[in-house]
Amino acid sequence: MQLGDIAHLRTGDKGDISQISVIAYDSADFELLVREVTVARVLRHLAGLTVNSAHRYELPAIGALNFVLEGALSGGVTRSLALDAHGKTLGAQLLDLPLGGEDGR
Amino acid sequence: MTGQRTIRIGAGAGFAGDRIEPAVELVEKGELDFLVFECLAERTIALAQNERRSNPSAGFDPMLLERMRRVLPVACARGVRIVTNAGAANPLGAAEAVAALARELGLSSLKIAAVLGDDVLDVVTATPLPLIDRAGTTADLAAIVSANAYLGAGPIAEGLAQGADVVITGRVGDPALFVGPLVHAFGWSLDDPSLIGRATIIGHLLECAGQLTGGYFADAGRKTVPGLARLGFPLAEVKSDASAVFTKVAGSGGHLSLAACKEQLLYEILDPSAYYQADVIADLRTVRLHEEAPDRVAFSGGGGGPRPETLKVSIGYDDGFIGEGQISYAGPGALPRAELAIEVVRERLAMIGVPLDDARFDLMGIDAVDRTGRGQPPREVRARVCVRTATAELARRVGAEVEALYTNGPFGGGGVTRSVRPVVAVASALIPADAVSPRVVIVEV
Numbered sequence: 001m002q003l004g005d006i007a008h009l010r011t012g013d014k015g016d017i018s019q020i021s022v023i024a025y026d027s028a029d030f031e032l033l034v035r036e037v038t039v040a041r042v043l044r045h046l047a048g049l050t051v052n053s054a055h056r057y058e059l060p061a062i063g064a065l066n067f068v069l070e071g072a073l074s075g076g077v078t079r080s081l082a083l084d085a086h087g088k089t090l091g092a093q094l095l096d097l098p099l100g101g102e103d104g105r
Numbered sequence: 106m107t108g109q110r111t112i113r114i115g116a117g118a119g120f121a122g123d124r125i126e127p128a129v130e131l132v133e134k135g136e137l138d139f140l141v142f143e144c145l146a147e148r149t150i151a152l153a154q155n156e157r158r159s160n161p162s163a164g165f166d167p168m169l170l171e172r173m174r175r176v177l178p179v180a181c182a183r184g185v186r187i188v189t190n191a192g193a194a195n196p197l198g199a200a201e202a203v204a205a206l207a208r209e210l211g212l213s214s215l216k217i218a219a220v221l222g223d224d225v226l227d228v229v230t231a232t233p234l235p236l237i238d239r240a241g242t243t244a245d246l247a248a249i250v251s252a253n254a255y256l257g258a259g260p261i262a263e264g265l266a267q268g269a270d271v272v273i274t275g276r277v278g279d280p281a282l283f284v285g286p287l288v289h290a291f292g293w294s295l296d297d298p299s300l301i302g303r304a305t306i307i308g309h310l311l312e313c314a315g316q317l318t319g320g321y322f323a324d325a326g327r328k329t330v331p332g333l334a335r336l337g338f339p340l341a342e343v344k345s346d347a348s349a350v351f352t353k354v355a356g357s358g359g360h361l362s363l364a365a366c367k368e369q370l371l372y373e374i375l376d377p378s379a380y381y382q383a384d385v386i387a388d389l390r391t392v393r394l395h396e397e398a399p400d401r402v403a404f405s406g407g408g409g410g411p412r413p414e415t416l417k418v419s420i421g422y423d424d425g426f427i428g429e430g431q432i433s434y435a436g437p438g439a440l441p442r443a444e445l446a447i448e449v450v451r452e453r454l455a456m457i458g459v460p461l462d463d464a465r466f467d468l469m470g471i472d473a474v475d476r477t478g479r480g481q482p483p484r485e486v487r488a489r490v491c492v493r494t495a496t497a498e499l500a501r502r503v504g505a506e507v508e509a510l511y512t513n514g515p516f517g518g519g520g521v522t523r524s525v526r527p528v529v530a531v532a533s534a535l536i537p538a539d540a541v542s543p544r545v546v547i548v549e550v
Contacts, residue, residue, distance in 0.1 A: 004327060008324075008328060008364055009368075010321070010368035010371065012372045012374070014373055015533060017375065019371075019372075019373060019374065019375060021367075021368060021372070023364065023367045023368060023371075025364065045477055046476040047477060049476040057376060057377050057378075059371070061392065062370065062392065063367075066371050076238070077147070078147065078528075078529070078530040078531040079493075079530050081427065081463065081464070081493060082465065082474075083469065083474055083489065084473075089475075090476065093476060093477050
């Protein structure tokens with residue numbers, strides 16, 4: 001099973017911070033997200049991403065997690081030389097994050 | 106709860122370049138009280154300041170007049186009042202231009218309010234402020250071109266209270282564009298953090314317009330959006346307790362789903378318990394969303410704490426130039442040839458003295474945006490070289506070296522593009538709220 005099978009995502013940015021929400025299609029899967037979609041696994045999946053610090057917020061009322069990845073955007077959209085300066089594609093790259101211990105977490 | 110009125114407020118644009126047709130549809134068929142155009146991205150205002158310097162009557166969003174030309178006659182006929190931040194670096198100039206347009210369209214008895222006071226360049230140049238997104242103070246930024254504080258809903262509500270049919274602002278918090286009309290319509294106190302917190306969340310949900318109705322949502326095989334090409338924009342039916350139903354015009358494309366609302370609720374939010382705005386620190390954790398019918402999502406809950414004592418300030422400054430060049434390789438071996446091309450350009454730029462301490466060498470299709478390291482060798486790849494430089498001439502050399510790959514690089518390169526652009530960068534600081542004095546000027550037609 002992959003993350004995209006049970007959750008949808010949207011990516012936003014604030015300065016040099018990338019923000020990725022992970023939202024369960026079915027709120028019953030929220031606990032699974034909490035258990036499996038950890039900061040460590042997100043950062044391991046996005047292995048080429050450099051961040052200064054990362055934090056995960058839990059929103060049980062809507063069955064969602066909110067990841068805040070500081071320093072992820074090469075200085076932020078107004079200074080970055082990156083092709084995707086907003087980091088808008090980052091959430092989509094998490095769709096194939098393996099769930100169910102498939103990558104031997 | 107007796108006599109709860111409902112105010113209908115629509116989102117006519119989620120960014121400066123947004124489509125106009127959905128706004129026309131909203132104003133014609135949405136039975137709106139208010140229509141909001143959010144048109145001001147982070148660095149837009151700095152670019153607009155540059156324009157204003159060369160032409161004092163410019164400096165507002167160039168698409169404002171086209172939007173107004175399409176929407177204003179219908180809005181006037183139906184009593185829909187318009188709020189927009191498209192004033193950018195020149196809200197008063199924008200108000201005067203809209204007044205001239207209104208006269209041209211034969212409209213009369215119109216009041217257009219300009220919200221001023223977000224421009225705090227004088228304050229920032231007089232007293233350096235610590236930066237919040239990096240070390241140092243505003244004094245460390247060479248060549249500051251603009252400094253604008255994020256104003257709250259107060260002056261927008263005041264403009265409406267003075268009878269404005271159109272309110273044009275510069276920099277305000279995006280949700281304030283929606284909170285202002287609601288405060289005016291319901292007579293709420295800006296000192297009521299729970300009401301203003303909920304209204305701010307309503308504004309936050311609407312501020313990206315089409316992102317609530319299925320824009321930026323469709324994903325082949327996973328998430329379907331009907332009629333995406335005819336995407337309609339959202340409106341909220343808001344009650345005086347700041348509960349709301351989000352919906353859209355019947356027959357418009359897209360859909361207003363619970364899933365899209367959840368995505369938008371968290372969009373660009375950091376700590377969900379503390380969403381900082383000028384009027385309130387909103388709390389999203391207790392928001393309840395419920396799909397009560399197709400294309401109707403009910404919102405309740407949410408809250409907030411007292412307003413911060415500081416306002417965020419966006420500071421625009423000149424930050425050199427970016428030179429860029431791209432070239433494509435295709436067929437078997439495309440990737441190693443592109444890698445060779447990158448190596449060659451890197452070496453040549455170093456030889457001619459282009460500093461490479463702030464440079465990127467991307468293989469588009471491999472590692473330009475993918476951060477998983479899971480890409481497979483493709484049959485086509487585009488090499489990209491991008492360097493920040495101090496002068497336009499150095500930036501020009503970057504694209505020139507990529508172009509030179511045609512006759513001086515690996516086999517089979519094609520489709521070179523090159524560019525040089527000046528960089529207006531943005532830094533953020535906090536300013537004491539009492540150092541900022543918003544005011545409203547009315548232009549009458």
